[in-house]
Amino acid sequence: MADTSVKNIELLDSTLRDGAQGEGISYSVQDKIHIVQALDELGVKYIEAGNPGSNPKDMEFFQKAKELHLSHARLVAFGSTRRKDSSCAEDANLQSLLSAETEDVVIFGKTWDFQAIEILHATLEQNLEMIKDTCAYLSKRGRNVMFDAEHFFTGYEANADYAMQALQAAVEGGASVLCLCETKGGCMLSDCARIVGDVVKKFGKAAIIGIHTHNDSGLAVANSLTAVQAGATHVQGVLLGFGERTGNANLSTIIADLQLKMGYRCIPEDSVRMLTPICRRVAEITNIPLEGGMPFVGQNAFAHKAGMHIDAVLKNPAAYEHISPELVGNSRVFLMSEVAGRSMIIEKIKKFDPNITKDSPVVADIVRKVKDMEHEGYQFEGADGSFELLVRKIIGKYQPFFNLHYYKISDENPLIEKDLYSFAQLKIDVDGHVKIAAGEGDGPVNALDFALRSALSSFYPAVEQIRLTDYKVRVLDGGHGTATTVRVLIESSDGKDSWTTIGVSCDIVEASWFALVDSFEYKLIKDIERRYQKLI
Numbered sequence: 001m002a003d004t005s006v007k008n009i010e011l012l013d014s015t016l017r018d019g020a021q022g023e024g025i026s027y028s029v030q031d032k033i034h035i036v037q038a039l040d041e042l043g044v045k046y047i048e049a050g051n052p053g054s055n056p057k058d059m060e061f062f063q064k065a066k067e068l069h070l071s072h073a074r075l076v077a078f079g080s081t082r083r084k085d086s087s088c089a090e091d092a093n094l095q096s097l098l099s100a101e102t103e104d105v106v107i108f109g110k111t112w113d114f115q116a117i118e119i120l121h122a123t124l125e126q127n128l129e130m131i132k133d134t135c136a137y138l139s140k141r142g143r144n145v146m147f148d149a150e151h152f153f154t155g156y157e158a159n160a161d162y163a164m165q166a167l168q169a170a171v172e173g174g175a176s177v178l179c180l181c182e183t184k185g186g187c188m189l190s191d192c193a194r195i196v197g198d199v200v201k202k203f204g205k206a207a208i209i210g211i212h213t214h215n216d217s218g219l220a221v222a223n224s225l226t227a228v229q230a231g232a233t234h235v236q237g238v239l240l241g242f243g244e245r246t247g248n249a250n251l252s253t254i255i256a257d258l259q260l261k262m263g264y265r266c267i268p269e270d271s272v273r274m275l276t277p278i279c280r281r282v283a284e285i286t287n288i289p290l291e292g293g294m295p296f297v298g299q300n301a302f303a304h305k306a307g308m309h310i311d312a313v314l315k316n317p318a319a320y321e322h323i324s325p326e327l328v329g330n331s332r333v334f335l336m337s338e339v340a341g342r343s344m345i346i347e348k349i350k351k352f353d354p355n356i357t358k359d360s361p362v363v364a365d366i367v368r369k370v371k372d373m374e375h376e377g378y379q380f381e382g383a384d385g386s387f388e389l390l391v392r393k394i395i396g397k398y399q400p401f402f403n404l405h406y407y408k409i410s411d412e413n414p415l416i417e418k419d420l421y422s423f424a425q426l427k428i429d430v431d432g433h434v435k436i437a438a439g440e441g442d443g444p445v446n447a448l449d450f451a452l453r454s455a456l457s458s459f460y461p462a463v464e465q466i467r468l469t470d471y472k473v474r475v476l477d478g479g480h481g482t483a484t485t486v487r488v489l490i491e492s493s494d495g496k497d498s499w500t501t502i503g504v505s506c507d508i509v510e511a512s513w514f515a516l517v518d519s520f521e522y523k524l525i526k527d528i529e530r531r532y533q534k535l536i
Contacts, residue, residue, distance in 0.1 A: 009228060009258055009266040010208070011251060012046035012106075012146075012179075012236040013039050015282065017078050018248050019238035020050070025286060029061045034285050036065065039239065040073040042278045043267035044251075048076045048106055048236070053096030062100040072268070076146070077102045081109040081134040084122045088137035098141060107134055108148035108181070111166035112155030124162060128169045135173025145170075146177035146234075148212060153180065153187045156195050167203055177208045177234050182223060185216025185246065192223045193230045200231030210234030213249045215241065220249035225257055228264065235266070239282055240290070252279050256296040256328055276329035277496060284495045289470045296328045299498065305335040314347060333384065351388075353395055366394050376504055377476045377485050383502035385492075385522040386515070392525070401524050402428045402456065404517075409444045409509055422447040430459045445471065445512040452516060462527050463520055465494040473508060490515040494523060 016032050019025065027035070032049065039047050049065065050058035065075055077100040082091040097105050109131040110116045116127035135145045147170035149155075155163040167178050180199060182192065192213075200209050211227035211234070213220040224235055235258075241250030252275055258264040259272055279297040283290040292300040302325040304310045312319035317332065325332050334347050345366055349356045356362060369390065370380060380387040392398035407426035424447035425438045435458070439450025449468060456463045470491035475484055488503045488511040499522050503514025 006263060006265045008233070009264045010046065010234050011044045011255070011266050012048055012076065012210075012234065013044045013239055013251055014048040014212075014236055014243075014248065015039070015238045015240070015286075017048045017050050018236075019240075019243045021244040022242040022247065025242065025288070027286070029057060029064060031285050032061050033064065033068065035282055036068065036070070036073070036075070038278050038281050038285070040070045041271075042239075042274055043072045043271040045073060046076050046104060047073045048078050049102075051078045051093075052100040053079055053093035059096065059100075062102070066101060074104050075102045076104045076106055078106045078108070081107055081130040082137075084120060084126050084130060088133055094134065094137065097138065098143075103142075104144045104146065105138055106146045106148055106179075107131075107138065107170075107175075108150045109134070109166065109170070110151065110155075111149040111163045112151040113159045113162045115151055115155070128165055131166055132169040132173040135170050135175045137173075139174030145173070145175045146179060146210070147175040148179045148181050148236075150181050151183045153182045153192065153195055154184055156198075157191070160198075164199075164202065167199065171203060171206050175207060177210050178203055179210030179212050179234060179236060180227070180232075182211070182213040182220075185214030185220065187213075187217070187219070187223060189219065189222055189226050193226045196227045196230035196232055204231060208234045210236060211249075212236040214243070215246045215248065215250075218246075220247070221253050221257070224249045224254050225262070228258065228262075240279060240286075240288075240294070242286075242288070250294070252297050253295045256323075260323055260327060272327060273329045278329075280493065280498060281495060284467070284469070284493050287469075289491055290498065296323075297330060299333065301325070301330055303333040303335055310334050310347070335380075345391075349391060349395060353397065356395070362395055366391060369394060373504075377487050378502055378504050379487065380502070383489060383500045383515075385499035385501040386503075386518045389501075389518055389522060389525075398525075401460065401521055402430045404428055405434075407448060407451070407513065409447065411444070424448045424451040426451050426455060428452075428455050430456075433459070435459075444509050445516070448509070448513060449516060452520065456520065460524055462494075462524060466492055466520060466523050467494070468519070469493050469498065471512075473511075476504075486511050488512045488515045490519050492519040492523070497526070499523075 015035055020027055036047055050061060052059045052062050077097050079093050079097045082088045082094055088094050110120060110127050113124055116122050116124055135147060138145050149167060152163055170178060209232045211224050211232045213223045235254060237249035237251040237254060239251045241247045255266055255275060258266050276297040280290055292298045295301060302321060304313050309320050345363055346358050405427035407424060410423045411421055421442050422444045423440045427436045435455045437451050437455035439447045439454055441447035441450055453463050468490055472489040474487045476487055485506050486508050489500055491500045501515045501518035503511035505511040
């Protein structure tokens with residue numbers, strides 16, 4: 001039986017519309033379909049999937065999306081009010097909205113008098129008519145209309161009466177949701193609470209009140225939660241918070257805060273544990289690294305480094321963790337460094353050999369090896385994959401997947417083909433079977449990656465799942481000119497998990513090779529262990 005005491009909050013995810021306006025983000029139609037499926041699996045109510053009137057790609061997506069069978073989510077098409085000099089029937093954007101055939105549409109309109117006059121070059125009355133006419137036109141054609149009140153907070157402070165008239169026009173046109181957009185991202189918490197409270201008091205019985213915030217002042221999540229406390233029951237945002245300028249409200253944080261800390265329900269209860277893996281999947285599709293420090297879902301959200309902290313968490317996680325990481329599908333991480341202490345090392349080793357104790361000689365061997373390697377330039381706190389492989393090698397839980405005979409790198413200038421700068425050739429053997437392979441790419445590491453992947457794929461098909469999501473190089477001692485030592489960090493993902501590996505050398509290609517090999521071997525070891533666990 002459902003708990004009627006829990007208040008429901010409906011979520012609208014705008015990753016594919018507002019999020020796609022972020023720098024460097026461009027989705028293919030297939031990317032958008034994959035993200036829709038991920039968000040549906042998470043259990044959000046609405047997915048704002050784009051503006052079908054703005055570009056052919058969005059229109060193609062909506063046509064293909066008609067074949068999707070979603071379990072939880074409803075697709076939403078986005079568009080603006082009609083133009084001031086045309087009727088709704090003549091407005092091409094509105095006709096595109098209708099052709100998308102979604103049951104739900106979001107219409108944005110001006111609620112700040114300045115925007116109506118200076119940007120639209122319309123009279124205040126014309127703007128109100130545009131809002132009312134558009135909402136009515138779509139409502140009468142069977143659409144559930146959500147009105148995005150653009151610049152509402154700025155408009156309310158400038159001319160509260162007119163901003164409220166704009167909301168009234170939307171309600172009279174049949175809008176079921178009035179979403180207050182904090183478009184410039186500059187609103188303070190107390191102002192947000194006051195303004196949302198005023199709207200809830202006046203329109204709370206006529207429509208659902210929503211909130212849509214931006215992060216220009218670093219308050220997008222805080223303002224969203226404040227709005228909910230003030231009576232809003234519809235929250236818009238982007239799952240990972242990216243978007244135009246400094247981004248949008250981060251829905252992954254909002255979901256966890258609302259559901260685990262504030263007593264609201266916004267996704268199915270069982271889905272909260274999928275929050276981290278879904279976020280990783282969306283980051284993978286978007287082709288961005290998932291920020292390590294992101295609350296709840298980041299790789300470092302439950303990471304501990306100081307020896308005192310690690311010791312306390314091992315005794316009782318509540319000492320330094322505000323929730324159990326498993327609640328959001330994340331995991332606890334102990335960062336390896338010179339300040340971590342033996343407690344952390346024991347915890348790491350228990351994954352491979354639960355019989356090893358704090359006083360086992362191998363622990364001292366690992367500590368000594370780590371300190372020696374950190375003196376050479378390694379830094380394992382940011383390279384969980386390489387550290388795990390190091391421990392496995394010392395305790396005898398490692399066997400190489402291949403042996404390298406050689407690799408060769410060459411570069412071309414001028415380019416033979418566009419974006420192909422480097423070529424790699426290598427020779428390896430796997431259990432006595434020799435393989436020679438080549439690869440080309442936009443740099444030596446990219447070419448090596450392709451060559452190694454090509455060589456291993458016939459022996460280990462799982463390597464095709466690996467994708468390098470980030471590559472960092474740091475010069476460690478700049479006083480030696482071109483012979484200086486460099487540290488390379490490679491972050492990899494298979495769409496479900498992510499891991500980081502490290503290599504150090506005075507040769508940047510060799511350092512990259514070390515990190516690349518660790519990345520591939522880490523993935524293959526994990527796959528073997530998963531298969532073994534299923535068998536037992």
